[in-house]
Amino acid sequence: MLERAGAPATVLIAPTGGGKTLAGFLPTLAELARGGHGGLHTLYVSPLKALASDIKRNLLVPIEEAGLPIRVEDRTGDTPSSRKRRQRADPPHILLTTPESLALLTSYEDAPRMFAGLQRVVVDEIHALAESKRGDQLMLALARLQQICPGLRRVGLSATVEDPAAIARFLAKHPDPCEIVQADPGPNPDIAMLACDQAPPWSGGGAAYAIPAVLEQVKRHKTTLIFHNTRAQAEIFFHNLWLANEEALPIGIHHGSLDRGQREKVEQAMVRGDLRAIVCTGSLDLGIDWGDVDLVIQIGAPKNVKRLVQRIGRANHRYNAPSKALLVPANRFEVVECVAALEAVKAHDLDGDGRGDGPRDVLCQHILIAACAGPFEADALYAEMTSAGPYAGLTRAGFDACLQFCATGGYALRAYDQWQRLMQRPDGLWQLRDPRSAVRIRQNIGTIQDTDTLKVKWRGRGGAPLGEIEEGFAASLTPGDTFLIGGQIVRYAGLRELVVEVTRDPGRKPKIATFNGTKFATSTQLSQRILRMFQSGDWGALPAHTAEWLRLQSAVSRLPEPGRLLVETFPQDGRQQMVVYGFAGRNAQQTLGLLLTKRMEELGLAPMGFVSTDYATLIWGLDAVTDPAPLFDLDRLEAGLDDWLAGNAVMKRTFRASATIAGLIERQVGGQRKTGRQATMSSDILYDTLLKYDPDHLLMQITREEAMRGLIDFDRLREMCARVGGRIDHVALDRVTPLAAPLFLEPGRVPVRGSAEERLLQEEITKLMDDSGLAQITV
Known part of the structure; x- marks a missing residue:
């Protein structure tokens, strides 16, 4: 037992x-x-x-x-x-x-x-x-x-x-x-890289080059699950796969932005064995028994070994039957990451970062839930909460701060009746100030934050639902624009009562809906395994084109090492370039780009912009960096982060999520859900008010904590700095290096507005005056 x-x-x-x-x-x-x-x-x-x-x-x-x-x-x-x-x-x-x-x-x-x-x-x-x-x-x-x-x-x-x-x-x-x-872990999975006739591109995430090889695998197996890391990538791949599917094999698509009825149809077809392949995301990660699935294909690097093992387990869902899986890197660097993940799976080396103490916004919601159930004693509720593993370290002062927030809304908001939710009775028990508020609290229970999405339905066909797209993407559409949803190209007809109405348009090239799926970052453990692979020199498991790429990098510059930080500088495209190989994950590398460019601006180095991947940040500007060491002072970086965060949209987005969970902002009122725009307006006003009048408010503290460990991922930067310990390898070159080259093709370039703009403008004015013969005129 x-x-x-x-x-x-x-x-x-x-x-x-x-x-x-x-x-x-x-x-x-x-x-x-x-x-x-x-x-x-x-x-x-x-x-x-x-x-x-x-x-x-x-x-x-x-x-x-x-x-x-x-x-x-x-x-x-x-x-x-x-x-x-x-x-x-x-x-x-x-x-x-x-x-x-x-x-x-x-x-x-x-x-x-x-x-x-x-x-x-x-x-x-x-x-x-x-x-x-x-x-x-x-x-x-x-x-x-x-x-x-x-x-x-x-x-x-x-x-x-x-x-x-x-x-x-x-x-x-x-x-x-x-x-x-x-239990006995059972046999090792049968897992390998998918062999393709064509080498992967230098950048990108679609893996379109592998479509013929993937389709051939689908033909050889009963049912194949084709996993993607984002919903948009799943839509693109499904569309391309279907165009190449000349034999009309039954193929479906499944992700969280599709209408529930459509997802259920796909699930039922899977159980019956009617589908040969399903293009999917994390919506099918977990332990559902899908019958005859005998192959899993992971498109793009898995970013996390544990997630890969979970997905592999969807194939041959039987004890002592090895799961069969194939990895398809989307670009050249992901070849290295996929090989590292394969080795980790075979070594049973799972990854994962500790989450620390339980977040306080969830704690506030639980206090309100307890009040809905009836009057409570503060001491008893504190003892109950600290019996939960994530909150075992909760101090009484921390609990009391959450209780006071739930009771009054905090110092800056205590004058407003809508946030006066709890009261203490003469006998010392706490209860809801207005029992009728229990209905509104219950309507807003939960920690899953809905994206600001709008329903998508067919126009003139009974309004049959297709799924959802983000409000921001919908706002960019004009009648006649096309986009992909559920693997179909649809034409935007108009917006009626917050519903996006569409018609069929099978013959045009679509826009792509910006689904807000989870953006995975390569785990710390997998990043360290990649660095160790670089230094081992044993690249026999890598395809010849990738091994040659690394050998060329080693000859031209050097390869990043564990415990050290590689920084390359070189001129390119008329600008001075700096590449920092931090291997800290996309969010942390993005944050590093923000902080380094801010620090460079302070030092007069005129940065112009940056772009980041999971493994590196590329920064370009007018002046060469001759000594990168002063840029990586952790205290100065964190001080710069505080200044940057205060008025940034990232903080407002984080505040909105935490304030919704903590009960300060309601998404459901009277059974009706607010639109994303309504919720954003109210949360932005609250954020600006608290930032000005009560910057140490509990929700502002929670927001900073959440931003630091979530969207900003500053802990990964701390880990990087601690790991490096000042050991910086600066390689100054006269041209771009093999490892840096893909960064120039990476989307998501972030411009920096500062002294570089002023200098370029002054240079342009000077040039115009020289060309017109006015240079000798003085004012």
């Missing part, structure tokens, strides 16, 4: 197809088969609605075959309201749900009655939840359930855990022990 005496929590780590989900439920089925238990016995929590539905289908088979009187139901955002009400009044024996739905259930006054008999909680794909605020919210909800049911047992399931002890601390009730059970 999974749970042993004295082990109230267990983490089970087993390979995909190893039966860990059934193992998680076996104690439940055995106990319920004996009868005598009324009401809710086991709660199953997963990160995906589709995964809960899949588990329900798989659970019902043995229950029905054994004739067991066990009720199994799911509860997600798609569950009808009538069934949700019935589940609260008469809960099933096993309830399958998501973190958001569970948080909502704990907010009701009758939660103690509904959960009174709960014996076990099974958290599936716990590694995925532990990496996000959804996991923090879930652990707070479990702390609340543990107060209702002191004997509650917890089980976490995963196939990909790089640090089992950290996951155990995350899952267990602090400071109780958590048992770790690791």
